Amino acid sequence: MSQRLRTTRRALMTAAATAALALTLAACGSGHGSAMAGMDHGGTPSPSASGHDMASMPGMDSASAGNGLAAAQDGYRMAATATALPAGKAAGYRFTINGPDGRPVTVFAVDQTKRMHFYAIRSDLTGFQHLHPVMAADGTWTATTAALRPGSWRLYASFT
Structure with a gap:
């Protein structure tokens, strides 16, 4: 495959991922009763096919800064100790949003009926x-994902 074809393909995949995320976020604000799986606000994860390997989550490290997958913005950082979840079964992903002072934030405004929207794509x-x-008193959030297929997943947290 030529370098030009690889570059074009990479640009198209990036554009597709960006468009999918934009549509996802727009659909989130469209209210209840959406026909898209996983778009309800009931807190129940949408199903995903199962597998037997680990589902890795790149983008949760400092090396991802500047490519749209950074774990920090405006002094706020999404921090988690896990970089992988077991594939093929539901799992809880625990993380904090640390403020500019480095401590977990515990006060969030309600945005589109919830204090936190979390996306695994x-x-x-x-x-x-x-x-x-769900947030614990110490500012630790737990997102319980449905079974993830093996592969690379990106995690996004949307909050105010």
Whole structure:
């Protein structure tokens, strides 16, 4: 495959991923009763095919800065110790949103009926989950994902 073809293909995949995320976020604000799987606000994850390997989550490290997958913005950082979840079974992903002072934030405004919207999107766009994690008093959020297929997933947290 030529370098030009690889570059064009990479640009098209990036554009497709960006468009899918934009549509996902727009659909989230469209109210209840959406026909898209995983778009309800009931906190139940949408189903995903199962597998036996680990589902890895790149983009959760400092090396991802500047490519749209950074774990930090405006002094706020999404922090988690896990970089992978077991594939093929439901799992809880625990994380905090640390403020500019480095401490977990515990006060969030309600945005579109929830304090946190959490998205797990498979990098090839064949898997998607829109969740509403639960926050503990110490600021630790837990998003319980349905079974993830093996592969690369990107995690996004949307909050105010």
